[in-house]
Every structure is written in C-alpha cells, then in structure tokens.
Amino acid sequence: MRKVNDLFGKELIVLNVGLTSMAGSVKDQGVKVIDLDWRPPQEGIPHLRRTRSGVDIDAANRECIERIQRGQAALRGMGIARDVIPGMHDRMLLHAGPPVTWERMCGPQRGAVMGALIYEGLAGDEADAARLAASGEIEFSPCHHHHAVGPMAGVVSPSMPVFILENKTFGNRAFCTQNEGLGKVLRYGGLGPEVTARLKWMETDLYPVLDRALQTLPDGIDIKSLIAQALHMGDECHNRNRAATSLFLRAIGPALARTNRDNETLARVIEFIDRNDHFFLNLSMPTGKALLEPAEGVAGSTLVTTMARNGTDFGIRLAAAPQRWFTAPAGVVQGLYFPQYNEKDANPDIGDSTITETAGYGGMAMAAAPAIVQFVGGSPQLATQTTLEMYEITAGEHKGFTIPALNFRGTPLGIDVRKVMETGILPQINTGIAHKDPGIGMVGAGILRAPEKCFRDAFDYLMTL
Incomplete structure (x- = not known):
C-alpha cells in the first residue's frame, strides 16, 4: 500500500x-x-449585529482595530512611580489584575506587598509589613486604573523606577517597572534581603544608567518595531523575549556608551540585562497597554481591551465599558515545574502580562515562537495550533505583527466576546507560575485558558446596551 x-x-x-x-x-x-480545536457554534447564543441603541457592532470593532493598528509605541524615558504615574502617592501600592483587598490577596501578591513595604522603608520586617498592609493605612489600586501594568503580582511602590511608553499617534502613556528576572523575585512574591538588595540596585544603578541614555534619544526607542522584529526571530514577547531583549540592548547600546560615567557600573547593567531574557517583558507589556487604550470608549464594541489576573480573580474589560470589570476565579496553570515543586505548590493564574495576548502577541503569536514550549510545556505543534485557533475568536489580523511560519500572516488581534461565546473557544495564555505561599517566588511556567464566566457575563452585559 x-x-x-x-x-x-x-x-x-x-x-x-x-x-x-x-x-x-x-x-x-x-x-x-x-x-x-474546533467546536460547532454554541446553542442559544444569538449573533449580535447591533446594540439595542442601534450601533453597528462590526463597524465599532473595525474602529477599535484601526485605532490599535495606527498606534506607535515608543520608550520615551523613565521616572519614579510617584512622580510620573497618574494618581500615585506615597501610601499607595499598585497591583496586577482586578481590584482586590488585602484580605482576598493570594500568597504571592501578599508577599510582593510586604516586600514593597520593606523596600520603601515603611516596615522593618515581614510581620510589621503584614500588620501595616492589613491596617487600612495603605491604599491598594489596580495598575490598570493608572495606565500601568505589572507582571505576576504586579506590585508597584512609590519609589520604584518605571519605564514610560508613549503612543505617538494618540499621545497616551503607559508605565511599567523594570524586570527583576526569574526565580526568587518580588514580582513572584519573593521575600528576603537579596530581593530588597536587587531592587535597591535597580533604583540606584540600573535606573540612572538607562535614564541618562534615554535622555539623549529625542525620539525614544520604537518598541512596537522591536516586537515586530522579535516575532521574526523566535519570540512571542510574553514568555519568550530572548531576541527582543537583545534587540533592545542593540538599540540603547550607543547611548549607554556615550553617557557612561563608570565602566564597572555600565558593565554590570549590561550583564544584568543580557542575563535576563525576560527584561523586555516589562517593555512589551506597557507597549500593549499604550496601543490598546485608544480603543477604550468605542460605543458598541464587543472587543476586549483589558485581560488581567491578581492570583485570586481573572478579569476582563471591554472597549465599550472600559471602567467595568467582568471577573471569575483565576484558573490553574498546567505546565512545567522546577525539580522540587509540583502543581500542589502553584498559585492560580496571576499577572497583567495577558495585556500581550489582548494586544495581538504573546499567546496569540505562539506560532512565531515554537521554542516557547520548552519553557511552558507542550509541543511545537501546540504553538502553531494555538495561533490558528485564536483567529477564530478575534476580529482582525495585525498589520504590523506577522508570523513567518504562517506565510507572514498577521497575528490574531481583537478578542471578540461574541466569537468567544459563539465558538466556545477561550483565549489561551502562556504564563509563569508563582508559589502559593508568600516569600518563595517562581516555581514553573505553563499554559491555560481564560475562564468562560468572564466572557459570559460580558456578553450578557453587551446584550443590554
């Protein structure tokens, strides 16, 4: 035969x-x-064409896609959080995901809050920090409420240096801290003298070196362009940022040399960035935020403009309702664990980094990064399959972000609540895994689906408009 x-x-x-x-x-x-992974249309789900008030939904979604595509996000500089993030003050901590109180915070988010209070000098030790966090004297607010994003626990404290990303087309700005790396770090809820010492070095050495260099670049660094290039080099710019981090070093390298004041400090800065393949994540995230915000407020749109998790809740927000959260319990990540850990140690899904999927890369672009499966599990076939599946629930394809393996097809862009409900296909996310207890940090990485309840509740809301 x-x-x-x-x-x-x-x-x-x-x-x-x-x-x-x-x-x-x-x-x-x-x-x-x-x-x-195709499924027949869900029974009982009407296809919404117009809102009750008569808005053409497809036209509204095209407007959102057009605004996102037109955006040009550049790294324009850096600053201290309290000085540059709108609404930030000395007794406020920002966190990832939807609103959450201290009482409902998960272990890694509590660990990051305690570590941030120690870093700020507001608490002397972990017990003191926990008492202060529970006292009501500290205001907790989502990063997304302040044009900011935070990876994993996502905690931003007043003294932390942040990147400033500007959407040159629309003039809006987005903010994110510098990336600490993997393992026992604050963003994974890690605690200890070494965590605090690293954060202080990032404030006193890393930040000034980068800030001086950026001040000599009047047009900043075009981060959107770097993402587009990195997608052609094997990254998806969520959990694989090796090429993007290298591209960033190339872009800022001459300015680092020209503004250098101390060779040893500069060498340590370059080594820190070079050894941290995830450094670019804290640039790709605010880029996504800056590109998506102009789509907020488009009446009648069924597209998702925010997708975020705080380790307790998973939440989405819509272009048509940018101030309203639709939430569900955070899901359990299926993935690869460090040798001494397993799924019993894992905290539920956490972090603002799903802004990348929302903006058309990350999990949406896994076909561009088959090697990502070595970090999150699965197979190269799964990477391709994920991207092909995501086209089924998005309203468009990105003109600026393309995938060589798919004949340079644009990445899936614009998660459409209608299509999620009609197909039963949920957005797929790749992510890191934090230990469920405060103080330990990262224990692995993996993949999961967004919870269906968020989209069902959002769909029910859209039917009332």
Missing part, C-alpha cells in the same frame, strides 16, 4: 478540524497533522 506522501510526491501537512481521533489513520502513514 502506497503512503499518502508518495501519491503527491512531496511532504504534506494536514489540518484536522474536530476530533483528534479522526487524524489517527493519517498520522499512521507518517503525515504531519495539526489538530485544530
């Missing part, structure tokens, strides 16, 4: 839509198969 490949004279790749078992006989003949 001749194999299928022999009949056509060249290698075939088959796209299987539906049951995985249907591809078995094809796989048995040595043919590559990509399984697309």
Whole structure:
C-alpha cells in the first residue's frame, strides 16, 4: 500500500478540524497533522449585529482595530512611580489584575506587598509589613486604573523606577517597572534581603544608567518595531523575549556608551540585562497597554481591551465599558515545574502580562515562537495550533505583527466576546507560575485558558446596551 506522501510526491501537512481521533489513520502513514480545536457554534447564543441603541457592532470593532493598528509605541524615558504615574502617592501600592483587598490577596501578591513595604522603608520586617498592609493605612489600586501594568503580582511602590511608553499617534502613556528576572523575585512574591538588595540596585544603578541614555534619544526607542522584529526571530514577547531583549540592548547600546560615567557600573547593567531574557517583558507589556487604550470608549464594541489576573480573580474589560470589570476565579496553570515543586505548590493564574495576548502577541503569536514550549510545556505543534485557533475568536489580523511560519500572516488581534461565546473557544495564555505561599517566588511556567464566566457575563452585559 502506497503512503499518502508518495501519491503527491512531496511532504504534506494536514489540518484536522474536530476530533483528534479522526487524524489517527493519517498520522499512521507518517503525515504531519495539526489538530485544530474546533467546536460547532454554541446553542442559544444569538449573533449580535447591533446594540439595542442601534450601533453597528462590526463597524465599532473595525474602529477599535484601526485605532490599535495606527498606534506607535515608543520608550520615551523613565521616572519614579510617584512622580510620573497618574494618581500615585506615597501610601499607595499598585497591583496586577482586578481590584482586590488585602484580605482576598493570594500568597504571592501578599508577599510582593510586604516586600514593597520593606523596600520603601515603611516596615522593618515581614510581620510589621503584614500588620501595616492589613491596617487600612495603605491604599491598594489596580495598575490598570493608572495606565500601568505589572507582571505576576504586579506590585508597584512609590519609589520604584518605571519605564514610560508613549503612543505617538494618540499621545497616551503607559508605565511599567523594570524586570527583576526569574526565580526568587518580588514580582513572584519573593521575600528576603537579596530581593530588597536587587531592587535597591535597580533604583540606584540600573535606573540612572538607562535614564541618562534615554535622555539623549529625542525620539525614544520604537518598541512596537522591536516586537515586530522579535516575532521574526523566535519570540512571542510574553514568555519568550530572548531576541527582543537583545534587540533592545542593540538599540540603547550607543547611548549607554556615550553617557557612561563608570565602566564597572555600565558593565554590570549590561550583564544584568543580557542575563535576563525576560527584561523586555516589562517593555512589551506597557507597549500593549499604550496601543490598546485608544480603543477604550468605542460605543458598541464587543472587543476586549483589558485581560488581567491578581492570583485570586481573572478579569476582563471591554472597549465599550472600559471602567467595568467582568471577573471569575483565576484558573490553574498546567505546565512545567522546577525539580522540587509540583502543581500542589502553584498559585492560580496571576499577572497583567495577558495585556500581550489582548494586544495581538504573546499567546496569540505562539506560532512565531515554537521554542516557547520548552519553557511552558507542550509541543511545537501546540504553538502553531494555538495561533490558528485564536483567529477564530478575534476580529482582525495585525498589520504590523506577522508570523513567518504562517506565510507572514498577521497575528490574531481583537478578542471578540461574541466569537468567544459563539465558538466556545477561550483565549489561551502562556504564563509563569508563582508559589502559593508568600516569600518563595517562581516555581514553573505553563499554559491555560481564560475562564468562560468572564466572557459570559460580558456578553450578557453587551446584550443590554
């Protein structure tokens, strides 16, 4: 019996839509198969074309996509959080995800809050910090309420240096701290003298070196362009940022040299960035935020402009209702763990880094980064399958972010609540995993789906407009 490949004279790749078992006989003949997780339309879900007030939903969504595509996000400088983030003050801590109180915060977010209070000199030790956090004297507010984003626990305290990203097309700005790296770090809820010492070095050495360099670049650094390039170099700019971090070093390198005041300090700064492949994450995140904010406020749109988690709740916000959160319990990540840990140690999904998926990269662009599976688990086929599936729930394709492996097709852009409900396909996210207890930090990385309840509640709300 001749194999299928022999009949056509060249290698075939088959796209299987539906049951995985249907591809078995094809796989048995040595043919590559990509399984697309397709489902028939959900029963009882009406297709919304217009709002009750008569707004054309497709037209509203096209307006949102157009605004996001037109955005040009550049790193314009740096500053201290209390001085540059709107609404920030000395007794405020920003956090990732939807609003949450100290009583409901998960372990890693509590750990980051305690560590930030120690870093600020407001508490002497962990017990003192916990008492202060529970006292009501500290205001907790979501990063997203202040044009900011924070990875994992996402805590931003008043003295922390932040990047300032500006959308040159619309003039809005977004903010994010500098990335500490992986392991026992504050953003994963890590605590201890070494965590505080690293944060202080980032404030006293890393920040001034980068800030001086950026001050000599009147046009800043085009981060949107770096993301586009990195997608062609094997990154997806959420959990794989190796190429993007290297591109950033190339972009800022001459300015670092020209503004250098001390060779050893400069060498340590370059080594720190070079050894931290995730350094660019804290640039890709505020880029996504800066690009998405102009789409907020478009009446009748069914697109998601915020998707974030605080380790307790998962929340989304819509272009048509940018001040309203639709929440559900944060999900459990399925992934790869460091040798001494397993799923029993894991905290539920956490962080603002899903702004990348919302903006059209990250999990949406996994087909551009097959090596990401070495970090989060799965297979290269899964990476491609994920991106193909995400086209089913998005309103457009990004003109600026393209995927070589898909013949330079634009990445899926604009998560449409209607399509999520009609198809039953939920956004797929790749993410880090924090230990459930405060003080320990990162224990692994993996993938998961956004919870359905957020989208169901958002859809019910849209039906009332």
